[in-house]
Amino acid sequence: MNDERSSTEKTGRHSPTIRDVARIAGVSIGTASKALNANGRLRQETRDKVTRVAREIGYRPNDMAQSLHRTRSMTVGVLSTDSFGRFTLPIFQALEEQFADRGIAIFMCNATDDPERERQHLDQLLGKRIDGLVVTARRADKRPPVGPLPPGLPVIYVYSQPDDGSALSLVSDEVGGARLAVTHLREIGCTRIAHITGPEHFEAVLERRRGFREALALEKLTEHPGFYLSGKWSEQWGREAVAKLFDGVPADQQPDGLFCGNDQIARGAAEALRDRGIDVPGQVAIVGFDNWNVMTDAARPPLTSIDMNLAALGQEAGRLLVDMIGGDSIGGIRRLPCTLVVRQSTQR
Amino acid sequence: MNDERSSTEKTGRHSPTIRDVARIAGVSIGTASKALNANGRLRQETRDKVTRVAREIGYRPNDMAQSLHRTRSMTVGVLSTDSFGRFTLPIFQALEEQFADRGIAIFMCNATDDPERERQHLDQLLGKRIDGLVVTARRADKRPPVGPLPPGLPVIYVYSQPDDGSALSLVSDEVGGARLAVTHLREIGCTRIAHITGPEHFEAVLERRRGFREALALEKLTEHPGFYLSGKWSEQWGREAVAKLFDGVPADQQPDGLFCGNDQIARGAAEALRDRGIDVPGQVAIVGFDNWNVMTDAARPPLTSIDMNLAALGQEAGRLLVDMIGGDSIGGIRRLPCTLVVRQSTQR
Numbered sequence: 001m002n003d004e005r006s007s008t009e010k011t012g013r014h015s016p017t018i019r020d021v022a023r024i025a026g027v028s029i030g031t032a033s034k035a036l037n038a039n040g041r042l043r044q045e046t047r048d049k050v051t052r053v054a055r056e057i058g059y060r061p062n063d064m065a066q067s068l069h070r071t072r073s074m075t076v077g078v079l080s081t082d083s084f085g086r087f088t089l090p091i092f093q094a095l096e097e098q099f100a101d102r103g104i105a106i107f108m109c110n111a112t113d114d115p116e117r118e119r120q121h122l123d124q125l126l127g128k129r130i131d132g133l134v135v136t137a138r139r140a141d142k143r144p145p146v147g148p149l150p151p152g153l154p155v156i157y158v159y160s161q162p163d164d165g166s167a168l169s170l171v172s173d174e175v176g177g178a179r180l181a182v183t184h185l186r187e188i189g190c191t192r193i194a195h196i197t198g199p200e201h202f203e204a205v206l207e208r209r210r211g212f213r214e215a216l217a218l219e220k221l222t223e224h225p226g227f228y229l230s231g232k233w234s235e236q237w238g239r240e241a242v243a244k245l246f247d248g249v250p251a252d253q254q255p256d257g258l259f260c261g262n263d264q265i266a267r268g269a270a271e272a273l274r275d276r277g278i279d280v281p282g283q284v285a286i287v288g289f290d291n292w293n294v295m296t297d298a299a300r301p302p303l304t305s306i307d308m309n310l311a312a313l314g315q316e317a318g319r320l321l322v323d324m325i326g327g328d329s330i331g332g333i334r335r336l337p338c339t340l341v342v343r344q345s346t347q348r
Numbered sequence: 349m350n351d352e353r354s355s356t357e358k359t360g361r362h363s364p365t366i367r368d369v370a371r372i373a374g375v376s377i378g379t380a381s382k383a384l385n386a387n388g389r390l391r392q393e394t395r396d397k398v399t400r401v402a403r404e405i406g407y408r409p410n411d412m413a414q415s416l417h418r419t420r421s422m423t424v425g426v427l428s429t430d431s432f433g434r435f436t437l438p439i440f441q442a443l444e445e446q447f448a449d450r451g452i453a454i455f456m457c458n459a460t461d462d463p464e465r466e467r468q469h470l471d472q473l474l475g476k477r478i479d480g481l482v483v484t485a486r487r488a489d490k491r492p493p494v495g496p497l498p499p500g501l502p503v504i505y506v507y508s509q510p511d512d513g514s515a516l517s518l519v520s521d522e523v524g525g526a527r528l529a530v531t532h533l534r535e536i537g538c539t540r541i542a543h544i545t546g547p548e549h550f551e552a553v554l555e556r557r558r559g560f561r562e563a564l565a566l567e568k569l570t571e572h573p574g575f576y577l578s579g580k581w582s583e584q585w586g587r588e589a590v591a592k593l594f595d596g597v598p599a600d601q602q603p604d605g606l607f608c609g610n611d612q613i614a615r616g617a618a619e620a621l622r623d624r625g626i627d628v629p630g631q632v633a634i635v636g637f638d639n640w641n642v643m644t645d646a647a648r649p650p651l652t653s654i655d656m657n658l659a660a661l662g663q664e665a666g667r668l669l670v671d672m673i674g675g676d677s678i679g680g681i682r683r684l685p686c687t688l689v690v691r692q693s694t695q696r
Contacts, residue, residue, distance in 0.1 A: 075455075075476075078456075085437070089433070089437070092456075093458060096456070096457070096458045097458075100457070100458075100465070100468070100469065103472065105455050105457070105472050105473070105476060106455065106456050106457075107423075107453050107454065107455060107456075108426075108440075108444070108454050108455075108456035109444070109448070109453070109454075110441060110444050110445075110448075117448070120448070121448065124451065124453050125453070128423075128453060234645075234646070235646040236646065264642075264646070267646075268646070294612075294642070297582075298582065298583040298584065298612070298615075298616070
């Protein structure tokens with residue numbers, strides 16, 4: 001770090017050039033150029049170092065943009081196949097930052113699940129000669145691949161999967177997230193864990209249920225009869241499910257831990273237990289899913305939850321699309337890890 | 349209607365032309381062209397009729413797009429001066445629909461309240477030769493005008509105001525919205541109405557308070573001491589404010605109606621009253637603000653609220669920007685009305 005800083009200081013007198021960036025980063029001018037132009041194959045570490053140095057010495061990103069401008073439109077399309085919402089927002093915001101840093105502008109289109117409108121948008125985007133395409137959705141369900149697309153156009157699905165598995169798809173590891181939740185409940189002493197979740201036509205419900213069951217098996221716990229309840233994504237359903245699990249049920253047959261499919265369900269469950277004078281987390285601990293702070297922070301008590309790290313998904317998607325525009329060929333499904341965020345509802 | 353329908357049928361055999369549109373709409377070809385190309389000055393009624401006819405007989409919007417394509421980039425920029433969120437989303441979605449219908453693509457930029465990033469985005473947008481610019485924000489506070497912009501570039505502020513009052517700005521009539529809330533509470537019999545709201549550095553707080561006070565005056569009601577409480581935009585604050593207004597206060601000095609600055613505060617207040625065994629709406633009626641269904645529908649009881657009609661704001665902004673791109677010169681502040689949405693919390 002010290003070496004770098006003193007080299008940085010030496011460049012203070014003239015407007016920094018790519019030669020300065022290369023020298024200070026300890027790479028060739030060709031490598032520096034590749035890194036800054038988001039071109040070719042480079043280790044992420046090298047790319048990061050070069051861009052950090054460029055930023056530190058004030059090498060102007062516009063210069064990069066201009067050098068690319070001749071061959072590229074410097075635009076990408078983001079096509080949402082469902083309305084924009086709570087889930088696509090953090091992804092979009094992270095994408096936008098990634099692209100803005102590289103001087104790439106974003107065309108934003110909303111196809112609202114209407115294939116004809118999607119086709120229209122796609123025609124328009126291709127007419128603008130976009131350099132790449134991001135397809136995102138409100139929920140992680142599978143969908144037919146967009147297209148037809150011109151051969152070689154980089155495309156990436158985020159929080160969305162093409163059903164033919166052809167293209168690069170970035171999703172959250174929801175099975176892993178559910179396992180985190182159950183393992184955490186087990187660690188704080190729960191042995192009778194129930195799962196209250198949303199409607200089964202959501203892929204997310206099936207994946208989270210799979211994680212729930214895998215973790216029960218790993219922890220050598222039993223799924224008791226009636227301890228899996230599928231309903232709606234609402235607080236109301238959380239309250240109803242608690243009535244089913246607790247009202248008129250002998251204390252030793254009630255759950256002592258609830259893993260809820262989203263934070264709204266978890267909040268409804270917490271309120272319903274509160275209404276019944278059942279202590280959370282003392283008697284029943286609760287974990288939600290989504291880490292949506294509007295819900296987790298206002299609930300009584302505040303809710304432990306699983307975070308899908310959608311911003312990280314967006315960042316990674318931005319980086320990968322830039323690599324693909326630079327010539328890399330990347331495919332397959334990548335699942336990014338979820339994180340457990342602990343709050344009072346599991347703090348015993 | 350009957351006349352139109354039979355004329356429509358006559359065009360069934362050939363691919364419809366602008367001549368067909370003009371004939372069926374009962375306007376000249378020039379007027380039809382103006383209406384479809386979003387050009388020149390026309391009565392909104394005429395424009396609507398022509399576009400409706402064009403849609404009905406299947407006149408292809410791409411044809412319009414192509415005729416414009418020669419002189420315009422067919423792109424507009426949307427610059428958010430704050431992160432994208434719950435308030436900008438419905439606006440953006442409505443804008444996007446308006447523009448998509450006219451074959452105009454949207455560049456979406458997020459300046460996250462950072463003037464340097466805003467400058468960068470603006471340079472980029474101008475480099476792409478956008479036909480118009482929409483500036484939007486997470487909250488309706490005043491801001492310095494964006495710029496410098498090339499002379500004649502149509503620009504419109506939505507849910508945001510330039511502090512020099514120079515450009516066209518579309519905002520919700522928040523004063524009017526607050527008046528609706530208080531008048532409604534008065535109509536169902538409340539006479540001791542308190543206002544629990546957010547932090548005063550928000551323009552929205554000042555405007556809603558102004559509406560609250562104007563309506564009290566109109567209804568010949570008194571603002572009792574301690575009945576205006578400014579705090580945070582949170583459920584927690586709603587609960588705290590209820591403690592201040594009710595705990596240890598003689599029944600005849602408690603409020604019988606609460607107008608809350610947003611739905612989160614209203615929900616917190618409703619829950620706190622519920623905890624105290626005070627009946628809502630029987631003893632105390634509650635009106636929130638924002639009509640955010642995540643809050644209004646899950647609250648016990650569901651909340652009456654004021655809707656700012658942000659989608660209508662976005663639609664109107666889209667139409668006006670298209671008019672401006674077509675040559676209209678429009679400025680000043682336009683306030684669109686709010687709507688009262690009644691739910692159980694005021695249904696006596």
